[in-house]
Amino acid sequence: MLALLLMQLLHAGFGAPGTPQRTFGIDYARNCFLKDGQPFRYISGSIHYSRVPQYYWKDRLLKMKMAGLDAIQTYVPWNFHESEPGVYNFTGDRDLEYFLQLAKEIDLLVILRAGPYICAEWDMGGLPAWLLEKKTIVLRSSDSDYLAAVGRWMGVLLPKMKTHLYQNGGPIIMVQVENEYGSYFACDFDYLRYLQNLFRQHLGDKVVLFTTDGTSKIFLQCGALQGLYSTVDFGPGGNVTAAFSAQRHSEPKGPLVNSEFYTGWLDHWGHQHCVVPSSTIMKSLVEILARGANVNMYMFIGGTNFAYWNGANMPYSPQPTSYDYDAPLSEAGDLTEKYFAIREVIGMFKEIPKGPIPPTTPKFAYGQVVLEKVGTVRDFLDQLSPSGPIKSTYPLTFVQLKQYFGYVLYRTTLPKNCSERTPLASTFDGVHDRAYISVDGIPQGVLERSKVLKLNITGKAGTYLDLLVENMGRVNYGRYINDFKGLVSNLTLAEEILEDWDIYPLNIDEAVEQGLINKIPGNISSYDVPTFYTGSFSIPSGIPDLPQDTYIKFPGWTKGQVWINGFNLGRYWPARGPQITLFVPSNILVTSSPNNITVLELEKSPCGTEKCLIEFVDRPDINATLHYENKTEKLFTRDVWLDYI
Numbered sequence: 001m002l003a004l005l006l007m008q009l010l011h012a013g014f015g016a017p018g019t020p021q022r023t024f025g026i027d028y029a030r031n032c033f034l035k036d037g038q039p040f041r042y043i044s045g046s047i048h049y050s051r052v053p054q055y056y057w058k059d060r061l062l063k064m065k066m067a068g069l070d071a072i073q074t075y076v077p078w079n080f081h082e083s084e085p086g087v088y089n090f091t092g093d094r095d096l097e098y099f100l101q102l103a104k105e106i107d108l109l110v111i112l113r114a115g116p117y118i119c120a121e122w123d124m125g126g127l128p129a130w131l132l133e134k135k136t137i138v139l140r141s142s143d144s145d146y147l148a149a150v151g152r153w154m155g156v157l158l159p160k161m162k163t164h165l166y167q168n169g170g171p172i173i174m175v176q177v178e179n180e181y182g183s184y185f186a187c188d189f190d191y192l193r194y195l196q197n198l199f200r201q202h203l204g205d206k207v208v209l210f211t212t213d214g215t216s217k218i219f220l221q222c223g224a225l226q227g228l229y230s231t232v233d234f235g236p237g238g239n240v241t242a243a244f245s246a247q248r249h250s251e252p253k254g255p256l257v258n259s260e261f262y263t264g265w266l267d268h269w270g271h272q273h274c275v276v277p278s279s280t281i282m283k284s285l286v287e288i289l290a291r292g293a294n295v296n297m298y299m300f301i302g303g304t305n306f307a308y309w310n311g312a313n314m315p316y317s318p319q320p321t322s323y324d325y326d327a328p329l330s331e332a333g334d335l336t337e338k339y340f341a342i343r344e345v346i347g348m349f350k351e352i353p354k355g356p357i358p359p360t361t362p363k364f365a366y367g368q369v370v371l372e373k374v375g376t377v378r379d380f381l382d383q384l385s386p387s388g389p390i391k392s393t394y395p396l397t398f399v400q401l402k403q404y405f406g407y408v409l410y411r412t413t414l415p416k417n418c419s420e421r422t423p424l425a426s427t428f429d430g431v432h433d434r435a436y437i438s439v440d441g442i443p444q445g446v447l448e449r450s451k452v453l454k455l456n457i458t459g460k461a462g463t464y465l466d467l468l469v470e471n472m473g474r475v476n477y478g479r480y481i482n483d484f485k486g487l488v489s490n491l492t493l494a495e496e497i498l499e500d501w502d503i504y505p506l507n508i509d510e511a512v513e514q515g516l517i518n519k520i521p522g523n524i525s526s527y528d529v530p531t532f533y534t535g536s537f538s539i540p541s542g543i544p545d546l547p548q549d550t551y552i553k554f555p556g557w558t559k560g561q562v563w564i565n566g567f568n569l570g571r572y573w574p575a576r577g578p579q580i581t582l583f584v585p586s587n588i589l590v591t592s593s594p595n596n597i598t599v600l601e602l603e604k605s606p607c608g609t610e611k612c613l614i615e616f617v618d619r620p621d622i623n624a625t626l627h628y629e630n631k632t633e634k635l636f637t638r639d640v641w642l643d644y645i
């Protein structure tokens with residue numbers, strides 16, 4: 001017993017005489033990291049705990065370990081943890097410390113990207129939307145209100161992280177400060193210095209703090225700071241020597257580090273699914289590893305933008321629910337051909353752990369489920385907006401309503417008879433992001449941010465004009481991250497400004513969770529205004545190992561949001577694509593009772609004319625041929641970054 005205890009103590013390196021301390025640092029003379037006094041190079045992969053249910057963290061981390069990785073890299077999305085000022089959540093799928101503990105148990109080091117800004121194709125790049133309550137705030141700068149909020153948040157986050165630092169017995173070897181700050185217009189060194197001091201104050205002076213920027217001089221100019229080790233990010237297929245020479249410009253000595261080596265690329269609704277062949281990745285990965293450089297593969301597993309967490313790029317293009325990224329582990333954690341290709345490359349440079357790789361989780365096709373229309377958003381206003389509307393002469397934004405995500409109903413009455421088709425119009429950037437319009441319950445069409453600015457409506461004076469406005473995800477990159485949602489400018493009807501709004505904040509998630517979306521008896525006529533549908537399905541008995549993961553498919557449906565047992569799975573939009581199916585992790589399903597499905601279809605369901613059903617299938621489809629694609633629209637590639645910084 002005593003011997004065992006002693007061994008454990010020695011193993012943990014608690015300063016027994018002759019045992020080296022746990023240390024991690026930079027050896028500038030030998031151009032490498034030093035771990036416990038020995039030269040060290042890491043091969044790492046990105047996984048965002050916020051995009052994988054806690055239930056699957058261990059499975060994904062084990063698969064990463066078995067690929068031969070030394071480390072994982074994760075972002076901390078501030079808005080995932082502090083939903084309102086001073087209200088923190090670190091439990092369940094948000095239990096970051098448990099995630100770190102698992103990484104340690106599996107013997108993976110952690111590279112922590114603590115923010116405050118993370119980009120990450122995550123809503124507002126991880127910044128909480130409530131920061132915008134100060135309308136003129138300059139985010140990611142020395143703006144005093146911004147710094148005060150950052151200071152409070154880091155005062156909560158970083159002390160928690162301190163116990164998980166490598167030198168304190170935990171897995172965290174390095175902590176990133178900000179993210180690609182050099183590609184932001186503000187270029188505020190006082191801000192970077194403030195963060196540096198803040199991180200040092202909370203984490204001490206031993207931990208390696210670093211920055212990451214694109215491989216261009218202009219990025220490194222504003223992104224690098226004395227005292228923060230600067231690293232770079234670049235994808236496969238380019239000139240590795242040239243890319244690292246950009247880092248050498250900032251760091252003449254020290255380890256070479258590519259903090260984001262792209263294994264795939266991000267998607268946007270309405271554009272083809274991005275795919276990067278394994279052969280391209282293998283070639284560049286060999287070159288990087290052969291020169292002794294450190295690398296983090298972004299992403300190693302992308303995961304899912306559940307609920308409303310996706311971000312958007314400019315010109316406004318939101319990302320879909322799947323963040324599959326064409327990564328070596330699929331959105332659902334499946335082992336892919338790319339996984340084995342990368343594992344083989346890693347095996348050329350170090351020993352891969354022996355033992356079985358956790359297998360791909362089985363998927364189950366639960367089949368078709370008939371849904372029933374239960375009522376329109378308008379029918380449920382009392383349940384969705386219990387405190388009633390806010391009255392305002394001109395429209396208010398989501399932030400002014402203190403509702404940060406989802407949907408808000410803007411209602412006014414028609415000031416005049418529109419017996420002829422009358423133009424309802426917004427400014428170019430006036431609707432954030434999509435408005436579903438009806439007059440007296442009769443659908444009129446959709447306005448879409450910087451895409452559809454005008455439509456004709458008809459209706460009688462005094463009848464309700466309703467606009468259900470969807471926040472499709474805040475801009476996560478560049479100078480447009482101050483993304484107020486809702487009607488952000490006036491609307492005109494026949495060129496006159498519409499006034500006297502009743503604005504209904506809608507808490508749909510709570511209503512769904514509390515089972516308030518139940519069938520409303522009455523006239524079921526329209527299937528093309530925003531409407532709720534429900535249904536349920538039971539997990540078949542007699543088949544072992546159920547429930548299993550599945551994918552949900554919406555044949556004939558247009559665009560909307562879906563919940564299962566109150567869990568918000570995200571947005572579906574098969575009418576635009578490329579994503580057709582949504583990943584349903586098994587942990588949200590139950591065998592003890594039927595599983596409840598709630599669908600909010602915003603445009604048009606097939607239920608009026610065709611079969612009213614959704615289908616659970618055992619195969620993902622996130623790469624469909626598009627029904628909608630604007631080929632002249634600028635795609636968000638690395639080359640167009642410069643236009644939006």
Ligand SMILES: *[C@@H]1O[C@H](CO)[C@@H](O)[C@H](O)[C@H]1NC(C)=O
Binds near residue numbers: 090091092094
């Ligand atoms: C905190 O987050 C977890 C995981 O998403 C969630 O289940 C829980 O309801 C949240 N807690 C509060 C108080 O919102």
Ligand SMILES: *[C@@H]1O[C@H](CO)[C@@H](O)[C@H](O)[C@H]1NC(C)=O
Binds near residue numbers: 241242245
């Ligand atoms: C890669 O870049 C280096 C340094 O800029 C240059 O010397 C070399 O010729 C380039 N290699 C290729 C194949 O273009």
Ligand SMILES: *[C@@H]1O[C@H](CO)[C@@H](O)[C@H](O)[C@H]1NC(C)=O
Binds near residue numbers: 416417461
């Ligand atoms: C609208 O038209 C109706 C007849 O269709 C008429 O009674 C009413 O006065 C008109 N209202 C306005 C505001 O023009």
Ligand SMILES: *[C@@H]1O[C@H](CO)[C@@H](O)[C@H](O)[C@H]1NC(C)=O
Binds near residue numbers: 421423455456
């Ligand atoms: C609105 O109606 C007018 C007159 O019928 C027509 O010229 C115009 O193209 C329509 N506009 C839209 C956006 O449908």
Ligand SMILES: *[C@@H]1O[C@H](CO)[C@@H](O)[C@H](O)[C@H]1NC(C)=O
Binds near residue numbers: 488489497
């Ligand atoms: C709406 O129009 C009114 C009157 O012209 C103006 O005072 C107000 O600022 C406008 N609101 C927005 C959000 O543009």
Ligand SMILES: *[C@@H]1O[C@H](CO)[C@@H](O)[C@H](O)[C@H]1NC(C)=O
Binds near residue numbers: 524525
């Ligand atoms: C239902 O509403 C439609 C359109 O408003 C109307 O034509 C129909 O008569 C109504 N049916 C019933 C049963 O009330």
Ligand SMILES: *[C@@H]1O[C@H](CO)[C@@H](O)[C@H](O)[C@H]1NC(C)=O
Binds near residue numbers: 593
């Ligand atoms: C589904 O809804 C029914 C009826 O409201 C409820 O009794 C049941 O507990 C729900 N099932 C789950 C898994 O939440």
Ligand SMILES: *[C@@H]1O[C@H](CO)[C@@H](O)[C@H](O)[C@H]1NC(C)=O
Binds near residue numbers: 622
């Ligand atoms: C989408 O990907 C799947 C799995 O990789 C593949 O079987 C299918 O052919 C692809 N579909 C299209 C339209 O590219």
Ligand SMILES: *[C@@H]1O[C@H](CO)[C@@H](O)[C@H](O)[C@H]1NC(C)=O
Binds near residue numbers: 631633
């Ligand atoms: C396609 O995108 C371009 C550039 O954003 C825009 O000018 C054009 O109007 C769009 N075309 C369609 C059909 O939406």
